[in-house]
Amino acid sequence: MTSATTLPPRVTEExxxxxxxxxxxxxxxxxxLVLVGSLLSEQFLTTRNLTNVLINMSLVGIIVxxxxxxxxxxxxxxxxVPAMVAIGALLALGLQPxxxxxxxxxxxxxxxxxxxxVNGVLIGYSKLNPVITTLATGxxxxxxxxxxxxxxxxxxxxxxxxxxxxxxxxFGIPTIVLIFLAVALGGHLLLGRTTFGRWVYAAGSxxxxxxxxxxxxxxxxxxxxxxxATLAGFSGVxxxxxxxxxxxxxxxxxxxxxxxxxxxxxxxxxxxxxNIPRAIGGLLLVxxxxxxxxxxGIPTQSQGLxxxxxxxxxxxxxxxxxxxxxxA
Numbered sequence: 568m569t570s571a572t573t574l575p576p577r578v579t580e581e582x583x584x585x586x587x588x589x590x591x592x593x594x595x596x597x598x599x600l601v602l603v604g605s606l607l608s609e610q611f612l613t614t615r616n617l618t619n620v621l622i623n624m625s626l627v628g629i630i631v632x633x634x635x636x637x638x639x640x641x642x643x644x645x646x647x648v649p650a651m652v653a654i655g656a657l658l659a660l661g662l663q664p665x666x667x668x669x670x671x672x673x674x675x676x677x678x679x680x681x682x683x684x685v686n687g688v689l690i691g692y693s694k695l696n697p698v699i700t701t702l703a704t705g706x707x708x709x710x711x712x713x714x715x716x717x718x719x720x721x722x723x724x725x726x727x728x729x730x731x732x733x734x735x736x737x738f739g740i741p742t743i744v745l746i747f748l749a750v751a752l753g754g755h756l757l758l759g760r761t762t763f764g765r766w767v768y769a770a771g772s773x774x775x776x777x778x779x780x781x782x783x784x785x786x787x788x789x790x791x792x793x794x795x796a797t798l799a800g801f802s803g804v805x806x807x808x809x810x811x812x813x814x815x816x817x818x819x820x821x822x823x824x825x826x827x828x829x830x831x832x833x834x835x836x837x838x839x840x841x842n843i844p845r846a847i848g849g850l851l852l853v854x855x856x857x858x859x860x861x862x863x864g865i866p867t868q869s870q871g872l873x874x875x876x877x878x879x880x881x882x883x884x885x886x887x888x889x890x891x892x893x894x895a
Contacts, residue, residue: 630798660808
């Protein structure tokens with residue numbers, strides 16, 4: 568049997584080429600989009616437009632960090648994200664008059680975190696299907712969120728906190744972007760520099776072997792879903808405080824945006840491969856592409872076709888690289 572250290576030179580070179588292409592393709596795609604965007608619209612490179620892009624990217628990016636863990640651990644996807652975003656935003660604003668802004672925000676995050684704990688237990692320990700489980704949990708949580716506000720729009724009463732989040736306190740970067748960068752850095756260090764991170768990769772790359780080892784497979788998968796729901800709730804809180812308004816459907820589409828970013832970033836659907844920088848790179852590419860289409864008046868239906876084709880291409884590339892052994 569040929570070992571990994573005695574592969575034929577042609578195979579070794581092919582795998583090395585695939586790895587290099589995998590790392591170059593994303594930055595090259597982002598650079599190409601920046602060039603195309605600047606040529607197609609004078610608004611693209613304006614400070615106002617790029618600031619809006621960064622703020623929108625940050626709100627989704629916080630969720631992307633958690634979704635990356637779910638993908639790597641081979642958890643498919645978390646479809647409860649829209650509900651977690653909604654309950655975070657609704658509670659953060661709805662409880663402001665009685666609790667104050669910060670306590671109300673903490674309640675919103677804790678509510679989403681509690682729902683994420685339920686997801687984690689049902690998926691990690693009870694072995695229920697992640698897609699069905701998170702869809703059901705999300706439906707229940709969204710119903711609770713709607714009942715809590717009577718199905719109406721909730722308005723905030725803290726414009727100072729809104730100004731703080733959208734203001735620029737450090738090198739001209741909006742506060743909400745700095746929060747996102749801190750979350751992304753924390754997720755990157757957790758995944759790449761800790762024992763738990765090694766458990767995540769082990770659980771996704773070979774669950775059977777992991778189960779036979781000392782790695783707590785059930786716990787690892789449960790934490791991934793708990794983390795995603797908590798971060799989605801946190802994103803919802805930031806969204807509500809930024810807009811100072813929230814409605815039950817405020818989180819609609821956030822799960823699709825996060826999944827698209829993670830897939831385009833090269834995080835494998837088959838588990839065991841990927842990292843936070845790749846996922847954030849995918850998010851940046853998708854956000855820029857969406858922004859270019861909006862600036863150029865591309866209809867919403869056509870935008871959906873483009874994003875769908877992008878996901879299909881990314882998934883096909885992932886399957887191809889895994890079969891050829893190049894995703895590393």
